[in-house]
Amino acid sequence: MSSKTMKAIRLHEHGGPEVLRYEEVPVPGLKPGEVLVRAHAVGINPPDWYLRDGMQNLPPETRPKFDFPVIPGTDVSGVVEAVAPDVDGFAVGDEVFGLLRFPSFDGSTYAEYVAAPAAHLARKPAGIDHVRAAGAAMSGLTAWQFLIELGHDHPSPFQEARHRPVPLAPGATVLVNGAAGGVGHFALQLAKWQGAHVIAVGAGAQEPFLRELGADEFIDYTTVRAEEVARDVDLVIDTVGGPTSSRFFQSIKRGGSLFPVFFGEYDADEAARLQITVSGTQVRSNGAQLAELGALLDDGTVRVAIGGTFPLAQARQAHERAARGNIQGKLVLTVAGS
Known part of the structure; x- marks a missing residue:
């Protein structure tokens, strides 16, 4: 590096997009277990604007603590610039991507250089560029941990029971609400990879995109309510969640499941009566799982859409x-000079 400072986006207060400041700040130092990544691209995710606006939409007990000023961001793709002495497996010059320190808000990826826990990184798939790699980390891992393998024993702040993905063998029907979004388009593809019959819910203009990703059926939510036409579904993964998530109970067969990605509100007695399991989790950083997803990105089984x-x-x-x-897909920040 030619300088000990870098450009970064920082927050000094909560508010709208206008509180995001582009500033000169020190390049972060390395702690044990970390590598310094020269960022090429940075993924944008909902927690970034939750942090910016003061996390008003999250229950108070789930709000992480932090101090201003803070650099937002969790997703990064770039090149290893330096390695802490105790780190094995990564070397200067390696191309890597990762979801950093989530569910804390200490990822600090909206910057030219990022100090990253080595355990939260994976090698960037050679078959995709940095922009797509940065767009894959949080959204791809969220879909993976909801649908394929949780991969950790940390309790969710939104439920007492441990989340358990359901088998998605051939013959299972999965409905993805918000299928064209960041998590949704990964969930669609992972469900197809597992052999499921996938019903994608989106706006009418998104049908060709979702069909191309593998959707077997499409429901245009601008013309019809998905829960009124979909029936006998084994699993609904609702990437919207919130107070209306339970409307999908009428679409799910007995013994089926509803997975709201953003915590849903529902009547537990009604769910029990219908024998529907409602379950969610909070995505957590996991370099090993990201490497598994990376193999699917590398061979084209799963694609990253950039909006x-x-x-x-x-x-x-x-x-x-x-x-x-x-x-449609993900928004990504690109880093000058990378």
């Missing part, structure tokens, strides 16, 4: 775009 890119300095504009919704 737009913005230079790091234009993080405000990226958050403004995110607030307008209807994004």
Whole structure:
């Protein structure tokens, strides 16, 4: 490195996209177990704007503690610049990607350089570029931990029971609500990879995109309510969640499951009466799982859709775009000089 400072986005207060400041800050030092990554691309995710606006949509007991100023961001793809002495498995020059320190808000990836726990990184798949790798980390791992393998024993702040993915063998029917979004388009593809029959719910213009990803059926939520037409579904993965998630009870067969990605509100007695399991989890950083997902990205089994890119300095504009919704895939920040 030619300098001990770097450009980064920082928050000094909560608020709208206007509080994202592009500033000169020190390059982070390395702690044991960490590598320094020169960022090429940074993924944008809902927790980034939860942090920015003060996490008002999260239950108070689930809000992580942090101090201002803070660099937002959890997802990064880039090149290893330095390695702590105790780190094995990564070397200077390696291309890596990862979801860092989640569910804390200490990822600090909206920056030119990022100190990353080596255990949270995987080698970037050679078959995709840094933009797509950065777009895959949180959303891809969320879909993986909901549908394929939880991979940790940490309790979710949203439920007492440990989340357990359900088998998605051939013959199972999976409905993905919000299928064109970040988590949704990964969930669709992973369910197809497991052999499931997938019903994708999205806006009408998204049908060709979702069909291309493998959707067997498509429901346009702008013209019909998905829960009124879908029947005998084994699993609904609702990437929207919230107070309306239980409307899908009428679509799920007895013994089926509802997985709200953003914690859902539902009547537990009604779920028990219908023999429906409602379950969720909180995605956690996991380099080993990311390597498994990376193999699917590398051979084209799973694709990353990019809904737009913005230079790091234009993080405000990226958050403004995110607030307008209807994004097909992921938004990503690109880092100048990388």
